[in-house]
Amino acid sequence: MITAEQKPMEEIIASVAPFNSILLVGCNECVTVCAAGGRKEVGLLASALQLHFFKQGKTLDIKEITLERQCDPEYVEELVNSVDRVDAVLSMACGCGVQTIAARYKEKLVFPAVNTKFMGASERQGVWSERCQGCGDCVLGITGGVCPIARCSKRLMNGPCGGSTRGKCEISQDVDCAWQLIWDRMKALGIEKRYEEVMEAKDWRTSRDGGPRKIVREDLAS
Amino acid sequence: MEKFEPEIVALCCHYCAYTAADMAGSKRLCYPPNVKIIRVPCTGKVDAIHIMKALQKGADGVYVAGCLEGDCHFKNGNIRAKHRVKYVQKILNDIGWSGERVDMITMSAGMGERFAQTAAEFTEKIRQLGPNPIKLAVDQKSSAVGE
Numbered sequence: 001m002i003t004a005e006q007k008p009m010e011e012i013i014a015s016v017a018p019f020n021s022i023l024l025v026g027c028n029e030c031v032t033v034c035a036a037g038g039r040k041e042v043g044l045l046a047s048a049l050q051l052h053f054f055k056q057g058k059t060l061d062i063k064e065i066t067l068e069r070q071c072d073p074e075y076v077e078e079l080v081n082s083v084d085r086v087d088a089v090l091s092m093a094c095g096c097g098v099q100t101i102a103a104r105y106k107e108k109l110v111f112p113a114v115n116t117k118f119m120g121a122s123e124r125q126g127v128w129s130e131r132c133q134g135c136g137d138c139v140l141g142i143t144g145g146v147c148p149i150a151r152c153s154k155r156l157m158n159g160p161c162g163g164s165t166r167g168k169c170e171i172s173q174d175v176d177c178a179w180q181l182i183w184d185r186m187k188a189l190g191i192e193k194r195y196e197e198v199m200e201a202k203d204w205r206t207s208r209d210g211g212p213r214k215i216v217r218e219d220l221a222s
Numbered sequence: 223m224e225k226f227e228p229e230i231v232a233l234c235c236h237y238c239a240y241t242a243a244d245m246a247g248s249k250r251l252c253y254p255p256n257v258k259i260i261r262v263p264c265t266g267k268v269d270a271i272h273i274m275k276a277l278q279k280g281a282d283g284v285y286v287a288g289c290l291e292g293d294c295h296f297k298n299g300n301i302r303a304k305h306r307v308k309y310v311q312k313i314l315n316d317i318g319w320s321g322e323r324v325d326m327i328t329m330s331a332g333m334g335e336r337f338a339q340t341a342a343e344f345t346e347k348i349r350q351l352g353p354n355p356i357k358l359a360v361d362q363k364s365s366a367v368g369e
Contacts, residue, residue: 009316040271044313047274052317055355057362 001030001121002094003128004037004114012045012090013052015111016060019087024049024113025079025101026066027093034128036114037092039066045092045113061086070097076104083108119150136206136213142194144185149202151178157199228282228348230257232341233272235265237295238331239287245334253338254345265289265326266299273310273324280357283348285325287340293330300328320351 006012016022024046032038046062053060063082067075070093079101083089088109091098094116102110118130133150139157140147149155153163153171159179163170167180186192204210234240240261246253262268265288276284286307288300304326311321325344329336352358 009313013317040269043271044274047271047278048313048317051274051278051314051319051356054359055318057359 001033001119002096003034003117003120004031004094005117006036006041006045006092006114007112009048009052012111012113013049016049016088016090019060020058021061021063021086023063023065023079023082023086023089025070025089025091025093025097026064027070027091027097028066028068029070029093031093031097031114032066033122034120035126037094042066042092067093067097070094071100073100073104076100079105134207135202135204136210137203139199139202142197142199143182144189144191146178146181146185148178148182151176151181157202226349226353228256228345228353229280230254230341230345230348231276231281231284232257232259233262233265233268233284233286234259235288235295235300236261236263238289238293239327239329239337241331242287242329242333242337245332246338247334249334251334251338253341256345257341264294264296264299265303266294266296268303268306270306270310270313273307274313277314277319277323277354278356280354282354282357283323283325283344283351285327285340285344287327287329287337290328290330319355322347322351323354 024042026032026037026039026042028038031041035041042064046064049060050062063086065079065082067078069075070091079089083105088111089101089105090111090113091101092113094114095112098110098112119132119134120128121131123129130150132147135149139149148157148159152159153169153175154161156179159182160177164177164180167177169175169177183192183195186195232239234243240259243259265286268286273284273286286303288303289295291300294300307324307326310324314323315321327340327344329340
């Protein structure tokens with residue numbers, strides 16, 4: 001899923017301070033799962049903002065709404081009636097959701113309430129780690145199910161490097177060496193031989209290096 | 223100016239603090255009438271939004287009273303509550319309120335004295351902090367309208 005973290009309260013307050021009414025929009029998808037912008041967080045942020053502005057002697061009118069998916073125009077359409085009645089929109093979805101709203105409601109100012117972080121998986125309750133960088137050419141099948149691009153600090157295709165010590169990466173004791181994980185997994189699966197095969201230089205054009213990407217499924221798009 | 227009497231909301235766990243409050247009553251112990259008790263099945267049921275809404279509706283202070291650490295009837299509900307209270311304290315500090323308006327207190331069902339004592343201490347702390355800023359803002363607005 002896409003992970004996100006709420007922006008510092010100070011920044012959020014500054015973005016909505018000039019307005020008297022805002023629409024606070026959450027999303028039921030990824031940001032709900034990573035507890036950054038679901039219905040619960042929308043309620044909490046609305047409450048915090050109202051308390052803050054009340055103390056300043058101002059009543060900020062906040063309309064709360066949480067869409068099924070903020071990155072889908074069908075769901076963003078649901079805001080059509082409420083958007084007109086507010087001065088600005090504060091979105092708690094990832095960057096995709098914020099942009100979908102901004103594209104649909106061109107006359108309205110839209111502010112993000114979260115910082116979108118990475119594509120990650122849940123390690124345990126409250127802990128998420130980066131697992132995929134969307135390189136566009138998956139190599140998990142030959143690296144024992146551990147991604148060297150998302151999980152190796154240097155994105156080495158043939159690791160480990162000299163900075164790997166006792167299974168940890170040199171950048172931090174809390175970061176596992178991805179290539180150690182790959183080797184351990186290969187050994188457990190009995191496919192160590194594969195490690196000897198040198199992986200060729202990766203073609204990064206399938207990643208962000210080729211510019212903004214797009215998927216067009218003719219069978220669905222037509 | 224009339225004397226400020228704080229309104230306190232105490233979210234009390236059924237298995238400990240609520241029973242401790244009962245015990246305090248049976249023992250004829252006095253504790254401030256400012257404390258309004260809301261019984262919850264476990265403090266793990268208390269969410270950050272419940273505390274925020276209590277403040278939004280005018281409570282001057284909110285505390286969550288749960289079992290002693292390690293004694294939660296549902297294993298770790300009180301630990302979860304402790305973290306949530308800490309989270310709310312951070313939010314309050316971030317928005318320019320005082321995080322001290324909310325707190326987490328632990329006790330066992332037999333600690334009637336502790337219930338009465340903590341209720342008195344928390345009430346006193348809130349008395350020192352003063353009224354909920356929302357009340358002050360409303361008072362100022364209504365007096366401005368009066369003028």
